[in-house]
Amino acid sequence: EMARRRATFSLTTKQSPPPPPMATGAPLLGILLALHTKGPLQVIRDTHAEMGSVAFDVDFATRREQFRFFGDAMKPAKLRTYARLMVQEVEDFFAKWGPTGTVDLKQELEHLVTLVASRCLFGEEVRAKMLAEVATHLRELNDGMRLVTILFPHLQIPAHRRRDTARARLDEIFSGIVSSRKTSYPDGGPNDMLQCLIDSRYKDGRATTKTEHGDRVDYEVLQEMETLHRCIKEVLRLHPPAMMLLRHARRSFTVQTKDGDVYEVPEGRTVASPLVIHNRLPHVYRDPERYEPDRFGPIRGEDGAGGAFA
Known part of the structure; x- marks a missing residue:
């Protein structure tokens, strides 16, 4: 039967493979009821089970250059200079702790990460004078991203x-x-x-605008912390910061499923990559619901879902 299907496919689609299956229902409105009753995570799971494995405010060219700015700021040579700043923040933070006591470790570590990030990313001005205010505003920005935001980004609700x-x-x-x-x-x-962002320059020469934007502990030592790296990687696999990535197909391309079916994604389509599903595929990750950092070690090497959380 499989051989017959593939033979038929090769005879009837010599020009190009068929398009991938599409979700049924009216655009936008077709899934609103399901989103309301089931929630976005369950809707993604249901759609993936049915269909299989198949937000920026500037043009693509400008966005690509802006990504380059961030890439330059995160290159190894630059990260080496951040290591000492990170260590200083950690030492100063724990120096305020007494010899004994009880703390909410999750809350304390979240605060420490905020201190480190603010010093290395936002600068000393924010870190020293207005960290609490900036952190509050960042939380408001994050809270303003709701399900309804995707459909109606300017709807005047309190969160917006x-x-x-x-x-x-x-x-x-x-x-x-x-x-x-x-x-x-x-x-x-x-x-x-x-x-780094202030000093960055576009290819045409213009600068960024204000609105765009032991004893030896250094970068090499951080790179050698393989266990820590695997632990973080496994956490991001199980709990990705975004449930889904959306990508615009600038040109047509073909994909092949694990069952061997071949589809062509037409130019101009938006492709959804649900990380909450891909990161837990049982044919990629053995016992996918289990927290197991060593799965990314040299022996197991289960980093096979496109590196979406690497």
Whole structure:
């Protein structure tokens, strides 16, 4: 039967493979009831079971250059300079602890990560003077991303109003910092990612605008912490920061499922990659619901779902 199907396929689709299966229902409205009753995670799971494995505000060319700015700031040579800043933040944080006591470890570590990130990414101005305010506004931005936001991003609901207020205030804060740095440091400012973005230049030469944007502990030692790396990788596999990635097909391409079926994704289509499903596929990850960092070691090597969480 399988041989007959493949023979028929080769005779009737010599020009190109068929398009992948599509979800039924009216555009947008077709899944709203299911989203409301089941929630987005279950809808993604149901759709994946049925169909199989098949948000930016600038144009693609500009976005690609902006990604380059972030890439430059995260290159190994730059990360080496962040290591000492991270260590200093950690040492200062734990120096305030007494010899004994009880803490909410999750809450404390979240605060520590915020301190480290603010120092290396946002700069000393935010870290020293307005960390609490910036952190609050960032939470408001994150909370403003709801299911309804995808369909109606400007709908005047309380979460969206808080999001817009936070966005405006963050713009004021960082615009002031950028202006101050350009005045105070005409030849280069502090060592952090914000300064990297300030110093970045597009291919046409224009600068970024204010609105875009033991004893030996160093980068090499951090790179040698293979166990920590595997643990973080496994956490991101089980709990990805985003349930789904959406990608726009700029040109047609073919895909092949694990069952051997071949489809062509037409140019212009939007392709959804549900990380919550792909990261737990049983034919890729043995016992996928189990937290097992060693699955990414040299023996197991189960990093086969496209590296979406690497």
